[in-house]
Amino acid sequence: MSDQAQLHKRLIHTLADSGNLRTEPWKRAAEEVPRHEFLRGGFFRRVEGAVPAAWASVPETDPGWMDACYTDESLVTQIAGTIMPTDIRGQIMRQPTSSSTLPSLVLRMLEDLEIEDGMRVLEIGTGTGYSTALLCRRLGEENVTSIEYDEDVAARARTSLGRLGMHPTLVAGDGLRGYGSGAPYDRVIATCAVRTIPSAWIEQTRPGGVILATIGGWLGSSGLAKLTVRDAGTASGPLLDGEVSFMLARPHTPPALGLLPDLSAGSSRPATFGSDILDDWSARFVVQAAVPGAQRLALQHEGQTEDVLVDVGADSWAALRQQGDHWTVRQGGPESLWDAAERQLKRWRAAGSPALEDMTVTVTPGGIAYDW
Numbered sequence: 001m002s003d004q005a006q007l008h009k010r011l012i013h014t015l016a017d018s019g020n021l022r023t024e025p026w027k028r029a030a031e032e033v034p035r036h037e038f039l040r041g042g043f044f045r046r047v048e049g050a051v052p053a054a055w056a057s058v059p060e061t062d063p064g065w066m067d068a069c070y071t072d073e074s075l076v077t078q079i080a081g082t083i084m085p086t087d088i089r090g091q092i093m094r095q096p097t098s099s100s101t102l103p104s105l106v107l108r109m110l111e112d113l114e115i116e117d118g119m120r121v122l123e124i125g126t127g128t129g130y131s132t133a134l135l136c137r138r139l140g141e142e143n144v145t146s147i148e149y150d151e152d153v154a155a156r157a158r159t160s161l162g163r164l165g166m167h168p169t170l171v172a173g174d175g176l177r178g179y180g181s182g183a184p185y186d187r188v189i190a191t192c193a194v195r196t197i198p199s200a201w202i203e204q205t206r207p208g209g210v211i212l213a214t215i216g217g218w219l220g221s222s223g224l225a226k227l228t229v230r231d232a233g234t235a236s237g238p239l240l241d242g243e244v245s246f247m248l249a250r251p252h253t254p255p256a257l258g259l260l261p262d263l264s265a266g267s268s269r270p271a272t273f274g275s276d277i278l279d280d281w282s283a284r285f286v287v288q289a290a291v292p293g294a295q296r297l298a299l300q301h302e303g304q305t306e307d308v309l310v311d312v313g314a315d316s317w318a319a320l321r322q323q324g325d326h327w328t329v330r331q332g333g334p335e336s337l338w339d340a341a342e343r344q345l346k347r348w349r350a351a352g353s354p355a356l357e358d359m360t361v362t363v364t365p366g367g368i369a370y371d372w
Helices: 003-017 024-032 065-069 103-112 130-139 151-163 199-203 275-279 281-290 337-350
Strands: 043-046 055-058 075-079 096-100 121-124 144-148 169-172 185-194 205-215 223-229 235-242 267-270 294-301 304-311 316-323 326-332 360-364 367-371
Touching: 003 024, 003 065, 003 103, 024 103, 024 130, 043 065, 103 130, 103 185, 103 223, 121 130, 130 144, 130 151, 144 151, 151 169, 199 205, 205 235, 223 360, 275 281, 281 337, 281 367, 294 316, 304 337, 316 337, 326 337
Parallel strands: 121 144, 121 185, 144 169, 185 205
Antiparallel strands: 043 055, 043 075, 075 096, 205 223, 223 235, 235 360, 267 326, 294 304, 304 316, 316 326, 360 367
């Protein structure tokens, strides 16, 4: 048995032992798809201790490349929208824009889809093509459609899939619009995060079909939603898991902050909740749902660091400052951001501060709502 085969076998055992690979059809698919074929050209590894975050290229010739390919971890494959591991030597301090998600999460999500033979699946976010290959092995390439926003990433995935003799329907385009030519689908799965579920996904999924997607936002909290499509363009279902993190779909990334607010303006009041509540993942999700256009940053004001929420689209802001055991909030603009946040937080606290796994999601033509 080759070193690659041994590493692959070890990964399958790890995934099965951890409970992320639970059924024989998916185990067979995972055994038949070599992950390293989707990481040709290398990946980026985070540089330990670097502030701000820095990334170093790990080429295919690196002695640790093959071992990393069969480790249960996410591997960054693109930086800043265009930069590939083969494009640089040394380090780069820019944001990752594409990656190969850790196999345990990929397979757990595919298991959660409850796929049956003959089903048609739409995948949003082809990425390297690894999860697309798993779907092809499970269902047959004729039942798999995958959309990738980045044309270069899509081309590399097509090449990798072709090396394994797989030729599903691959589309380079905006996955938020779905792919109507292949509809209706029995299942839709997204390997990027979205701020809300696009209406196109619901319209292109047959009634009773399932959409599995990570709902996230600009405050950095997210949850994995499993939604059953109903009539009249609606879908609803539970959040399966908190702290599942994917990169936001590129059309859903936040706008530039532009000119920062004048923190000496606005009106001040005592705050019921301080910004320290945002350290809790579920609480941050609740606030994010209340003020979906807000971004968070730290700013200096009168010699003290304040936690600031800024909504560029609403031209509104809220700055929170701790004074001993108490918090104050100063707000400016047409919308009082922290007032809206506190209303949701009070409702959440009154319900016992449930975790994301205890929440449900309902999507209608009018928007998205959460219940707990």
